[in-house]
Amino acid sequence: MKKSRIAILVIFATFFIASCDELLDNLLDVEQSFSFTIELPVNAEDSEFIASEVFNLSDEVDLIDEYGDLIKEVNVDHIYFRILEYEGDIDVTVDGGVLYVMEADGSNSKLITSLGEINLMDLIEDSLELELNEEGVNLLGELATNPPHAFMLHYELQLDEADLPVIFVAEFEFGATMVASPLND
Numbered sequence: 633m634k635k636s637r638i639a640i641l642v643i644f645a646t647f648f649i650a651s652c653d654e655l656l657d658n659l660l661d662v663e664q665s666f667s668f669t670i671e672l673p674v675n676a677e678d679s680e681f682i683a684s685e686v687f688n689l690s691d692e693v694d695l696i697d698e699y700g701d702l703i704k705e706v707n708v709d710h711i712y713f714r715i716l717e718y719e720g721d722i723d724v725t726v727d728g729g730v731l732y733v734m735e736a737d738g739s740n741s742k743l744i745t746s747l748g749e750i751n752l753m754d755l756i757e758d759s760l761e762l763e764l765n766e767e768g769v770n771l772l773g774e775l776a777t778n779p780p781h782a783f784m785l786h787y788e789l790q791l792d793e794a795d796l797p798v799i800f801v802a803e804f805e806f807g808a809t810m811v812a813s814p815l816n817d
Contacts (some may be wrong), residue, residue, distance in 0.1 A: 661704065662812045666695050671716065672787055672802040679796065681789040686736050689781040696781050699812040706776040708769045710807045711745055712759035715752050718800040724752045729789040731762075731804065733772040736782040744768035747789070752800060759805070776808070 668689065674681050690697040696706075711731075729747035734740050745762040754760075775783040791798060 660813065660815055662699070662814060663809060664695055665709075665807065665809050666693055667805055667807045668693050669803055669805045670785060672804070673800075674789065674802055675797075675799050676789070676791055677797045679791050679793045681791065682787065684738075684784055684786045686782060686784045689776050689783075690779075695810060696776065699810065700781075701779050702812045702814060703777050704811045704813050706773045706808055706810050708764065708772055708776075708806055708808045711762045711764065712805040712807075713747070713755065713762055714759040714803050714805070715755045716801040716803050718752070718756070718798075724795040724798050724800075725792045726750050726752060727790040727792055729787070731768075732786040733768050733775070734784045734786065735775065736780075736784050738784055740771065741786065742768040742771045744772060744785075752798075773808075 670685070670687060672683060672685075674683075690700065696703070726747060727749055731744045731746070732741050733744050734742070743765045745764055745768070747762070750760065772783060775781070785804075789802075
């Protein structure tokens with residue numbers, strides 16, 4: 633009976649110590665919010681505008697560069713869409729659009745968000761918070777978490793033919809939270 637109590641005590645102590653290590657590790661985690669923006673110059677002669685861009689977050693966000701492989705997770709909290717610059721008549725309607733994320737080599741494409749019908753004039757002074765697609769946001773977070781912290785964004789916009797040609801700069805502002813563990817050194 634005494635041996636079984638010692639065995640139970642050893643098992644309990646092992647789980648307790650493991651739990652304390654995990655708790656201590658989580659207590660020392662660094663959690664910081666950050667944002668990054670991507671500007672998309674649109675010079676549309678056709679009713680469909682398509683563009684792709686590779687984005688290296690460690691080159692653009694000091695926090696990601698600083699913590700590098702110590703990052704445990706990156707979570708995208710929101711995306712805002714607005715118009716920064718335009719030429720000519722901006723009373724233009726976007727019939728729809730999509731934003732995809734994929735690995736930097738173009739594989740594993742996931743939808744982040746889609747745009748419904750919007751008038752660009754409404755977005756010159758105000759931002760539109762976009763509805764997030766969980767699958768795409770999770771992939772973006774995963775790619776932002778792991779070195780080299782790079783991903784490709786793919787944009788598609790459908791414009792009303794009556795409004796063409798149109799020239800403007802669209803901005804996507806991503807708000808995110810990073811959790812890193814300095815103990816992983």
